[in-house]
Amino acid sequence: MKSVYSDFYGAKFHCDPLLRLYHSKAEAQKLSKLLIPRRDYSLKQDVARANCTITCLCEHGKIRQARKLFEVMPERDVISWTALISGYMKSGLVGEARELFDRVDAEKNGVTWTAMISGYLKMKRVAEAEKLFHEMPDKNVVAWNTMIEWYVQSGEIDQALLLFERMGERNILSWNTVISGLVSCGRVEEARGIFDQMSVRNVISWNILISGLSRFGKVDEARLLFDRMPERSVVSWNAMITGFMQNGELEKGRRLFDEMPGKNVISWTAVISGYTQHGRSEEALRMFYEMNRSLRVRPNEGTFASVLGACSDFAGLVEGLQLHQVISKTIYQESEFVISSLMNMYAKCGVVAMARKVFDSGLRRCRDLVCWNSMISAYAHHGCGRDAIIVFEEMRRRGFKPNEVTYVGLLSACSYAGLVQEGLDYFEMLTRNKSIKVREEHYTCIIDLYGRAGRVKEAFELMEKLAGRASVNSWCTLLLGCKIHGNDEIGKQVAEKLMDEETEGNAGTYALVSSLHAARGKTTKAGMVKLRMKQEGLKKQPGCSWIDVGNKFHVFAVGDRCNEFLIFNLHEKMKNIGDGDMLLDSE
Structure with a gap:
């Protein structure tokens, strides 16, 4: 009797996992036709090869053919069961996977249980995953890590820590996952404590903690760790350089960059981005030109976005145009991130028509929400309120849902253009939208809208309704409106409120209160505010x-x-x- 596996052998199909990756869907379909049984088989089959074929069919979405092959196998092992159960789970067929898993004749091991648990978690059926995990007879380290990783990714770090403490055997992944979770929640000291308990660390362990310490301003502590590292990777150097640059330690970051043995695009981008972030735009541009001259590293979308940001900061239109030409010859002409940065650059350089041209032609047909938001913000920046509204309405017609950033741009546009009623209508639309949280910036926009229109009393009433939620920035916006429209009565109350608030480190607030007192002829009060400002060592940045x-x-x-x-x-x-x-x- 001819066996289905005689055809299988003739197909010369390799079972090596790496070689399996080269088989296309068409080849998988062809294989499945060879392997679907046409008669009953009684000969002993090659289980290992059948398992390999089931895995391949599942990977290419041929789950029904995989099941047919599975059912005609006269002998199955635990790998056969695990391969098909995993295939069902990866295809989202949880019911079929569970039915197979619960069969009396099912052969299961730790991998099978973990495949089911992992599948439940990916489908966000957490309760079933937890139940299965607790029922698992012999929990292996992979199952523990799967659950811990899920809790970390879901922000339930305390639950992850409980499981971590209960683990009998931990591997390096267990430790790194928990440290990473603590760092992402800002619990850097706890992360450091767990790191210190590790008997064996790999370079990833060091990198996670160095990045975390830097992100939360502990850059000196991060540098001490960096110096202690037995072996450093490119990621280690980049993490430390990024830490220095983001925390304003630009000279230290640049020195470390110069010492770095094998720089990649992330290294260069970290320095360029740091210079841009801290207002040293010309140095950012110089670094970009130096990177291009090196010929060893090509910029990525992060590099282009940072350099375009530098051009925006000092209105470098000529440099921005040159960059635009370079970008148009790369794959990043299709990056929404880069397109948005281009639009922002043109808008800040005063060429809003060019920003619109990039938006309309774009460098690709499909625009995402970031690009729509950038165009609305560009119009807001130039006081083109009506144009911003037109873009907003077109965005909604095309099925895009506005987010918090959209409304900040839209409300700013209405404020700058004096479109009071339109701004209030859109603010009401925002408050009715339960999927968007009304942020401080939205209230500040409305206060500014009222203030510019001279409706200071209504702005003050809104601020009082906000009670403790009103920020110093919102009060400053209201005070500016009082100053412009000469409303001394409300201005006095707002000024007193601001001086009672925590204004330490905010030179702009002191300067605004002082100028209001001076405008009202209260020179003594203005002098007292300036004196307090001087005592705190504050100085307003000059225009x-x-x-x-x-x-x-x-x-x-x-x-x-x-x-x-x-x-x-x-x-x-x-x-x-x-x-x-x-x-x-x-x-």
Whole structure:
């Protein structure tokens, strides 16, 4: 009697797991046709090869053919059962998997139980996964780790810790998962405590803790750990460099970057992003050009987004245009992240029409919510409220659901354009939407909307309704409205409220309160606020402007006398050409 496996042998199908990956769906279908039985079989079959075929069919979605082959096998082992149960679970067929798992003749081991538990968790059927885990006769380390990892990913770190404490045998993955979970919840000290208990650590253990300490401002402690590492990977160097740059330790970060033996794109991007984040945009651009000159590393979407952010910060339109040309020749022209950064750059450089062009043509057909939000924000930035509303409505017509960021941009646009009623209508729409949480920024936008329109009393009433939820930023916005429209009565109450609040470290708040008192002629009170500001060592950042001359930027700040000689020269030249209307005051 001919066996189905004689056809199988003739197919020369390799059972090596790596080689299985090269078989397409078409090949899997062809194989399944060969292997589906056409008659009863009594010959002893090759179980190992059948198991391999079941696995392959399941991987390519041919679960029914896999089941048919499974049912005609005269002999099965635990691998046969596990392969098909796993296939059902991966295909989302939980009922079929459970039916097979519960059969009296089912052969199960730790892998089978873990496959069921893992499948339940992926389907978010947590109660069933927990029940099965507790029923598991011999829990192996993989099953424990599966449950712990799920709790960590779900933010239930205390539950993960309880399981971790109950584990009889732990491997390196158990330790690393718990440390990572604690770090992600901000419980860095506890993570450090568990790290110190480890008898054996791998490079991942060190990297997790170094990243966590850096993220929460403990960069010096992270550096001590970094120096103690027996072996460092590229990830270790990048984690430490990123920690320095994000915490404003730019010189230390740059020194470490220069010492790094094998830099990759993440290393370069960490430094570029750090410079951009801390307002050193020209250095960010220089690093980008240096990276390109090295010819060993190509930028990724994070690099492009950071450099475009640098161009936005100092309105470097020429550099932004050059970057746009470079991006258009790469695969990142289709990245929504990069497209959004391009739009933001053009908007901040004052070329909102170009931002719209990028949005419309885009560099790809499909736009995501980030791009819609960027376009709305671009219009808001330029006071084009009506245009922002048109984009918002078009976005909704196309089936996109606005999020918190969308409404911040939209309400800002209404505020800047003086569209009071429209802004209030959209705010009401936001409050009715139960899927979006109304944030501090939304209230600040409405306060600003009222303040700009001179409706200071309504803004004050809204602030009082918010009670303890109102932020210092919202009160400052209201105070500015009082100052602009000369509402001394409410302005006085707001100023007192602000001075009672925790304003430590906020020079802008003190300066605003002082200027309001000065505008009301209360010079003594204004002086007292300035004195308090001085005692706390605070200084308001002066306003500045800049111009690009010969590819070099010249910055002019209020009260800055660094460019005095340059200004005097310009004054003399204007005097010589007789442009009297533009001469500086001789005094």
